[in-house]
Amino acid sequence: MAQVTMSLSCSLSPSPSVSLSLFLFSIPLYISGFPIESTAGCLGIQTIVLPAAETDKDVAAFGKHLISDTSWISHLHYLRRSLCLCSRERMATFATAEACDSNTALLASGELRALEPIFKIYGQRRAFSGPIATLKVFEDNVLVRQLLETRGEGRVLVIDGGGSTRCALVGGNLAQSAQNMGWAGIVVNGCIRDVDEINACDIGVRALGSNPLKSNKKAVGDKHIPINIAGTFIRDGEWLYADSDGILISKMELSI
Ligand SMILES: O=C([O-])CC(=O)C(=O)O
Numbered sequence: 001m002a003q004v005t006m007s008l009s010c011s012l013s014p015s016p017s018v019s020l021s022l023f024l025f026s027i028p029l030y031i032s033g034f035p036i037e038s039t040a041g042c043l044g045i046q047t048i049v050l051p052a053a054e055t056d057k058d059v060a061a062f063g064k065h066l067i068s069d070t071s072w073i074s075h076l077h078y079l080r081r082s083l084c085l086c087s088r089e090r091m092a093t094f095a096t097a098e099a100c101d102s103n104t105a106l107l108a109s110g111e112l113r114a115l116e117p118i119f120k121i122y123g124q125r126r127a128f129s130g131p132i133a134t135l136k137v138f139e140d141n142v143l144v145r146q147l148l149e150t151r152g153e154g155r156v157l158v159i160d161g162g163g164s165t166r167c168a169l170v171g172g173n174l175a176q177s178a179q180n181m182g183w184a185g186i187v188v189n190g191c192i193r194d195v196d197e198i199n200a201c202d203i204g205v206r207a208l209g210s211n212p213l214k215s216n217k218k219a220v221g222d223k224h225i226p227i228n229i230a231g232t233f234i235r236d237g238e239w240l241y242a243d244s245d246g247i248l249i250s251k252m253e254l255s256i
């Protein structure tokens with residue numbers, strides 16, 4: 001059973017709703033026996049609109065039921081995909097396709113962009129997201145190590161390696177460091193090595209491919225500068241969303 005911590009707030013305006021804070025994940029949900037019309041999911045918060053509720057009392061009664069009868073948990077129907085119960089899976093329900101469909105204006109304005117599909121998927125987390133730290137290097141990974149040995153705080157390291165496939169910019173040790181230091185993922189416009197070790201790490205990794213050759217160790221490159229990879233301009237501090245369908249870059253954090 002999912003470990004769920006729930007906090008509740010009820011409100012009648014603008015529409016009768018109950019907000020549930022679900023610990024570490026969010027899922028669209030229906031609860032049987034209640035006239036729930038729609039659900040809205042975003043990380044950590046679920047707002048359930050109760051069309052039949054007309055008074056504060058109705059909403060409060062529903063809220064009370066949720067608190068007193070936790071069997072509602074077993075009534076969850078997972079609509080988009082089965083819920084990953086792993087507490088580290090921060091993007092259990094985020095879907096890049098859905099983000100595109102519901103943010104057409106942002107796509108049109110260029111505030112939301114999709115990377116060209118040139119990356120292979122590695123690492124335990126197929127889906128990951130976070131604020132971006134950019135890095136530009138060429139066949140040299142000293143700066144990659146420097147960054148991955150600092151605290152990641154949920155960020156995604158995006159490395160513009162110039163598209164070179166002649167050596168690896170990330171290997172098993174660096175991926176392990178990224179995991180230990182709290183990075184959500186690494187996107188490499190270049191190659192990785194130690195693929196089996198990387199695939200055992202609890203981070204998301206995207207790269208053009210693998211190459212067993214190591215890179216130079218001259219410490220040449222630039223951190224936190226604008227980069228251009230996979231047909232997309234990326235600035236430090238923008239947000240990255242990756243899942244099995246692809247990779248999105250957003251100027252702002254998306255609320256899905
Ligand atoms: O040392 C390197 O160049 C990359 C590597 O193999 C690792 O991180 O394990």
Ligand SMILES: [Mg+2]
Pocket residue numbers: 171172173194
């Ligand atoms: Mg290695």
